[in-house]
Amino acid sequence: MDQLHIETPYVPHRGLPASGRETWVKLDAYQPTGSFKIRGVGRLCQALKAEGARSFVCSSGGNAGYAAAYAGRALGVPVTVVVPSTTPAFMRDRIAALGAQVRVEGDVWDEADALAQAMVGRGEGAYVPPFDHPQLWAGHASLIDEIVARGPVPDAVVVAVGGGGLMCGVAEGLARHGLDEVAIVAVETEGAATLARSMEAGRSVTLERIETIASSLGARRLADAAFAWSQTRPVVPAVVSDADAVRACSRFADDHLALVEPACGAALSLAYDDHPALKPYARVAVIACGGVVVSLEKLSAWRAQFGV
Numbered sequence: 001m002d003q004l005h006i007e008t009p010y011v012p013h014r015g016l017p018a019s020g021r022e023t024w025v026k027l028d029a030y031q032p033t034g035s036f037k038i039r040g041v042g043r044l045c046q047a048l049k050a051e052g053a054r055s056f057v058c059s060s061g062g063n064a065g066y067a068a069a070y071a072g073r074a075l076g077v078p079v080t081v082v083v084p085s086t087t088p089a090f091m092r093d094r095i096a097a098l099g100a101q102v103r104v105e106g107d108v109w110d111e112a113d114a115l116a117q118a119m120v121g122r123g124e125g126a127y128v129p130p131f132d133h134p135q136l137w138a139g140h141a142s143l144i145d146e147i148v149a150r151g152p153v154p155d156a157v158v159v160a161v162g163g164g165g166l167m168c169g170v171a172e173g174l175a176r177h178g179l180d181e182v183a184i185v186a187v188e189t190e191g192a193a194t195l196a197r198s199m200e201a202g203r204s205v206t207l208e209r210i211e212t213i214a215s216s217l218g219a220r221r222l223a224d225a226a227f228a229w230s231q232t233r234p235v236v237p238a239v240v241s242d243a244d245a246v247r248a249c250s251r252f253a254d255d256h257l258a259l260v261e262p263a264c265g266a267a268l269s270l271a272y273d274d275h276p277a278l279k280p281y282a283r284v285a286v287i288a289c290g291g292v293v294v295s296l297e298k299l300s301a302w303r304a305q306f307g308v
Helices: 037-050 063-075 089-097 109-121 134-140 142-150 165-176 194-201 224-232 242-256 262-272 296-306
Strands: 010-012 022-027 056-059 079-083 101-104 126-128 156-160 183-189 235-240 283-288
Touching: 010 142, 022 142, 022 262, 037 056, 037 063, 037 126, 037 134, 037 165, 056 063, 056 109, 063 079, 063 089, 079 089, 079 109, 089 101, 109 126, 134 142, 134 165, 142 165, 156 165, 156 262, 165 183, 165 224, 183 194, 183 262, 194 224, 194 235, 224 235, 235 262, 242 262, 242 296, 262 283
Parallel strands: 022 283, 056 079, 056 126, 079 101, 156 183, 156 283, 183 235
Antiparallel strands: 010 022
């Protein structure tokens, strides 16, 4: 079967301050599911079906679950998505509208994931994790395939980091093309800085709590592979505020006509704010990873909350 994702535009970033830097943006907010997740989730779901899976169980804050529901409908496979209570009702409705069963468990993704894994253990479906699986990373690596094919190749790639699945895919894609010296600038918000904390400690750490409106970055612990990449290739951690992320979401909506989540806004904010982490690089690619846990109403509320 053909891939479930599409090739997305890779274009000059509009609306940026003058910096002398060449900045491009990879518009994965334009995927049919609204986020990059379908690249890896679609690939994994196709592989699981080929192995004989008759149903899928996915744990998610929203985007991976939506991608799993989309893939399940395309493949004719029933899907159950387990989300935490922080996933908004409108997002649960969007997932359900694709034909998936939605269950709510716990207040954070880790608790929803525990139920999903228990269901898998009882034989209720094949497990579709949101970020920690080699098939996911291989799917996300297609972002870099497209950037290399389209050109130009950047000196650094800016990615938002939650559980680290996107970062693993970008690292895998860069390695595939012999671009081991291209830096990954890994962006988190202050209340979910798992990677930055781990790199500072020299070991993978687990956060006690998640405190950010960027709910899609809300993994208390990274995928082990993401931390491993941070130790073996150039990875530059950057931490921004929720207000920075929301401000970038608002500007991006004007500049590129797309609604994105604060998780995506965190990465976008580095270019908008000419963040010091970008100073060494002459050409940068920002992954606009998208996200569907957003609406005009939500963005307006976040803007009011932070005075943006």
